[in-house]
Amino acid sequence: MKFAVVVFPGSNCDHDAYYAVDQVLREGAGFVWHKETSLGDADAVILPGGFAHGDYLRTGAIARFSPIMADVRRFADAGGPVLGICNGFQVLLEAGLLPGAMLRNDSLHFRCEHVHVRVEHTDTPFTEACRQGQVLRMPIAHGEGNYYAEPDVVAHLERNRQVLFRYVDAAGRETADGNPNGSVANIAGLCNEARNVVGLMPHPERACELALGSADGLVMLQSAVRWFARRAPAGVAVRGASSLSA
């Protein structure tokens, strides 16, 4: 399976996502520069964390205009799995591929620490190897992760089972203390209606090895591999990453 990691100018978790796929997951990975217009033969796309284009305007507001985003949209519309992590999630919101918006953290400070999130649904390419209700310990690192949507939109998301991850305490309870940024309904991540586009603020790629404090995030990448193996005809899953540059 091949993961395309999109590199915007200002992306800074691109190498981390690449490393997690290439060295920990042991699947194919390649970088795609934002000025390119094709994702090539990628099987999944990761929009990594960082500060795309400096994020001097709203986070992700410029990145949505990067040339590659047209093909990301085409890929998503065709049902391809897309994972937006942190800044990548913010880009997906700005691009309209996921609903809602980000506000500054309610603490008004950048926050970097491990948090707990609960997996609410497992029927997506990035959660299918999880258990429903499983609590994952992963780091956050953001200044604008305070997810907001109008109450009717949140109600719609809940009804549609699109809220994929919720901030919880270590015991899996949805508490105010467990919510690091003030996100509405403790929302840490969601998916689109078709369930193939997933965005979250915590960093699964930083939580793939115990030496770094947690390996809980690896299950999200393993989910994608399992999803792909189930979908793809035999033989396709072992294609080389020829069209992607390393």
Next chain:
Amino acid sequence: MTPDVSSDAVIERHGLTREEFEKIVGMLGRQPTLTELGIFSVMWSEHCSYKSSRVHLKTLPTTGPRVLQGPGENAGAVDIGDGLAAVFKIESHNHPSFIEPYQGAATGVGGIIRDIFTMGARPIALLNSLRFGELDSPLVRRNMAGVVAGIAGYGNSIGIPTVGGEIAFDESYAGNPLVNVFCLGISKADEIIKGVASGVGNAVFYVGSKTGRDGIHGATMASAEFDEKSAEKRPAVQVGDPFMEKLLLEACLEVMKTDALVGIQDMGAAGLTCSTCEMGARGGAGVEIDVSLVPQRETGMTPYEIMLSESQERMLLVAKPGREAEVQAIFEKWDLHAVHIGTVTPDGLLRVKERGTVVAEIPNTALTDEAPLYRRPYSEPDYLREAQQLSLAELGTPAPAAEVLRRLLASPTVASKRWVYRQYDHMVRTNTLVMPGMGAGVVRIKDTTRALALSVDCNGRFVYLDPFVGAQLAVAEAARNVACAGALPIGATNCLNFGNPQKPDIMWQFVRAVEGMGAACRALDIPITGGNVSLYNETDGRGVLPTPVLGVVGLIEDASRVVRRPFQAAGDAVLLLGSSANELGGSEYLKTIHGLIRGVPPALDLQREAALQRVLVAGAAQGLFKSAHDCAEGGVAVTLAECCFGGTPGADADLPRVATGVPGFDDIATLFGESASRAVVSVAAGHEQAALQLAQGQGVPAVVIGRVGGGRVRLSAGGRAVVDEPVEALERIWDGAIGQRFERQQTVA
């Protein structure tokens, strides 16, 4: 109107003396132009020329089998095996961070990062050493909040983790905070790139942000004391753009891979002036540029302003002949434009033209090697004898030990810095094995089995009370911190923060501290590969505590054997390595409980210190030590409490009693004395003898003082119980002490 460059007013405004002006006239054989005077003023400033410190810095040990690059380049480098080099340096941004905390600190981070990637290394870790006044002051809180946000704003955006550091508080820093920033990068050992200009006719390129009027005379500002007019200096502080630097970083590293460069240097202090003359001087060549070709942000800029601007995120580079288009194409990919602004010449001159007309022409060496050098007079300060007197008997009856411990844990210097470091992205790049707040920061080196432990340290109180011993203690502590993680100290960088060197007592502090630092680094076999001096840290004539910060890099051969601070499992044995004496001089106890900075600092035997560090490294490599933590501010009681924090089962320990001869003070000296060369380690039950033998083999005193477990911090002194507190209660005090001070500020505001 052209001012008379030889007038007293113009010379003084440029921070030069009449003698220095005459020297310039002598070197040029004529009066300088105003542009030339500006160029001399920044290059001969204390900040760029090290004119007061250079003769003393030359005494520091800078060589060793691992040293690939010593002082004189943008950063130092040491061999870490696997064909790789650790490239690192520390630098101060004190003065700008007082005037404009956010941008001052942010651009300090930006500057040190450029120093590292200029050498061809990818930056992978940042640390910082910060000093502020007491947090009771709203101005200090505002300053600290701004500095922390500035460091976060720059480091987080560019994506380099801040993995550690230290912060201490003292009234003397209230009007003059210290912001020292350390950066470490990794490069191939044989691909280190230098800041040289050579090859007559080679093209000189400018790349990065456009040049504006910001930061003009920043280097001169950093070489003067503060007074009430300091706020007026705000235009001399630069504004950072981490996004631009991220593009520069990626583009430069990509260009460097092509082997198309002769040399490259960032434009930091003294901007275009410093980079052109230093690159020329190092390459034994001249550099000629035309300022009208320099990309400018504002209209009507004069050659003087362009040469002295300290606009951030700019680089100067020399391309190999025939490779120019290749270099330019890579920068274009990143939406950067490498602009051809000049050429390398054979004449050894810095020649500045404006639309073809020469406006400055100065021998490079006049600005670099031949800059003034001063042997400033120094003498022992009057305060010293008095301050070194300490009579415990005059302090009255001491408070109960448990109360003292609680107050020390709440002291901002001792308390958890979580409020600070959780604002820093400390995990990006997925190398951080030991997070901030746990002693030395540890990062793994991907594609190898190794890791590096990094620590920056200095206790200014010790240096104030005895600069020679105090500086040695700073070296010892920084090295001990990396040794606790299991790392062999292999290199260091220093940042020497002092007051006005024209005062003989300040100069004495400086000279003695450099002597002490040199002696300690020689004894511990740690070469200093570069660093920075920051003088004139004074406000209204009052200097800061002398603060020679040392940043140490330690090498861990097997990253899976990293030793961490928290106790691990109930039943593990707790050992104290090193011996304790009646040493409360300069301690956190005296300062926090009695408001005193008095006495003499703890004695330091460098051979014993080296032996202790050998034990720590060996115990880690053998997998014997399950935890390790050094003893510093607050003594062994604070060390043991901190080892219990972070979800451990607590501990019960009986400490060997220290006798003071003063009723009631034995417990205090036992628990809170700050004797050097000590560490607390834990080993699995049954491994006590192995640990004791390891220590004995190196001549390090060691004793089993207790066991992990019980859920409480239980301490005895000579068999008598003195502290018995739940771990959570102490941890809550320690963890919340700094954050609470800021929350209070918010409700008041």
